[in-house]
Amino acid sequence: MGISQKDVGSRPLRILHVVGGMDRGGLETWLMHVLRTIDRTRFTMDFLVHAAQPCAYDEEIRALGSRVIYGGDHHSLWGYKKRFDEVLALHGPYDVVHSHVAYFSGRVLRLAAGQGVRVRIAHSHSDRAAREAKFGIKRRLYVQLMQRMIRRFATAGLAASEPAAASLFGANWASERSVEVVHCGLDFSPYAEPIERAQGREQVREQVRAELGIAPDALLIGHVGRFEAPKNHAHLLEVARSLRRREPRAWLLMVGDGALRADTERRASEVGLDQVVFAGVREDVPRLLRAMDVFVFPSIFEGLGLALVEAQAAGLPCVISQSIPQEADVVPELVCRMGLEQQAGLWAEAVLQMAARPRPSARQAHRVVANSSFCIAQSVENLVRIYGR
Template identity: 55%
Template sequence: MQYTDSTDIKEQNQILTKQRPIRILHVVGGMNRGGVETWLMHVLRHIDRDRFEIDFLVHTTKPCPYDEEVRSLGSRIIPCLAPSQPRLYARNFQRIIKEYAPYDIVHSHVHHFSGYVLRLAKEAGVPIRIAHSHNDTSSLETKAGLYRRLYLALTKWWIARYATIGLAASRLAAASLFGSAWERERRYQILYCGVDLAPFRQSVDRVSVRAELGIPTDAFVIGHVGRFEAQKNHLFLLEIAATIAQKQPNMRLLLVGDGVLRPQIEQKAIEMGLDKYVIFAGLRADVSRLMLGAMDTFVLPSLYEGLGLVLIEAQAAGLPCVFSDVVPAEADFIESLVQRISLSQSASAWCEAVLTTKKAQSLITQTQAYQLLEQSSFTIHNSLKQLEALYLEPYFNEVKHKN
């Protein structure tokens, strides 16, 4: 969505000079180093903070990695607890809206629960309400029990009723939350969560990066970035690594991230005799540096994804990528770097696919990959331009209606 009419632009600028900044409340579980939260940080860093004021409503009181930077940029972290207790959550939400009012936009990123959030936002008088789908959970929904199916049906109905805008990270993510006929409604559209590509322009000393991580300079390093949750399929990743280690003894598996399943995965690695092969790097703020300096290949055997934004970053780093065929097609940006494989295939089949990337001669340099992505819809600048337009159009219509 772009504004090309000069009269419209002039009118918008006049309204902006008369009005206070547009106030937006993003709803997330917590400001952790996940894909959604990292994109929101890119937005916060690059958006015009004189025109847009952003706060974050979170479902935890525990400190999260991005909290300090959020506050340093002038935004607030506002806990709203008890999402599993609807009445208590509603009271907390209503209190927050009254205390920090007014908000022009509530932008919710908590998938199905967004239905309840936007219902409460409507009741609180927030005029613009956005449901944002970042995942394709359709495979999980087919396995849901009776009560879960009732919950899903209700929350989807609330989204259809109370969302004034519906955004999705991919076509599959859109269908997952808004239904298979989502394209028939103008309020539903795709918004690619852009990456800040600037770090991928930097020169990185591979020897020093690997030395920091205890990785031999001649090791073949398989990289993975993701939360330690069932979705990311770390157990299968260990099976793949074990198979590769039998054929490539100098292999290393570099796991970047944290999560509730990390202790289980660490223990499993020991039981499988992989402890000398697997490096648990934890949460890192320098993912681009690790991709450029430590990794040779990127592997993502996820059970489901909304887009797999980390694959865009891996392609920006010029890494060959082997990933599950459930990942949305939009992630296949540089075809010479990507290889899909079914999760029904064995660890041995995945092993062969990964080892093929080691033997194959790259058809594209990292610089060329970066330059291609710089012209794509996946940059933070293009993503932010679309997002600002989505915020502004209904806001201007609301202001004009009041006037």
């Protein structure tokens, strides 16, 4: 059941998003695009986070009039309940609790129901099926319990893709009227600016490469994502090594940060991969993408892969793993899918082929992506409908 104008009167509809932390990941970046775009005179969005340390987007969230609220230790059964109730008593009432914390959403939405929150949303952003299959019985029992709680306490279920829907809501999710796939949208206007004129695009490319110490004529492959196991940076390094043997001008640019960054840097050094740049967390991802020749995305699993959609908006050819949902192929002519069981040398050959193959212009690619279900206007429109106002 949604919230009507009569329910809230003249005040804005109040939404509490529950997330791990507001760092620069795909989910978090989408939420920031929503916050920047949604009519903040009609909707207010606060963020209950599980991360005790400050995160990249916290300052901007507060500057836009929203709160970042620490939710306490979610591993403590009663401690988390006490803190959740305190947050709703202190900062509420909330009309919507929108939970983005995978299976733990079952716990969150049960607590929200106990506080009388009418709209309770469980949102799946990842396909965890293969990963969960490797865990033991204790984890499987936890997942089953949380899924039962989600079915009982969620008034709506959302997913970033069909595989993500099946992962959280079960194989028969499509038969559930309350569950739907809603693509996370972004504002793709930054990708339109330099393609208004070809000269401007080349200038950006040259500037970025000069800043990073990369030769203008290098074959630059790139990746954007957190340094976490599912992103498969180890395979990316092997692809870069194989590519270097075939093309001495090859460079690798990796954008992002995370727990495995130091290990990845160490491994690159150990194997003698010196033509590599670790750019860290950046706010100018559109600029960096324009400097690349090919985007490589070898994820072990993804809910969708918004970075891949951004790469297509930039007009980049993309070599990606088969595990990424088909829905992410917004401009199919730009995408080459490879199996993770295939050797790095085959991936390197695919990179060379995609770099040389005729493809849509950057202008054409941007137009297709900007008019797709991944545009931020469509995303916000869907949320407004689901919130019920």
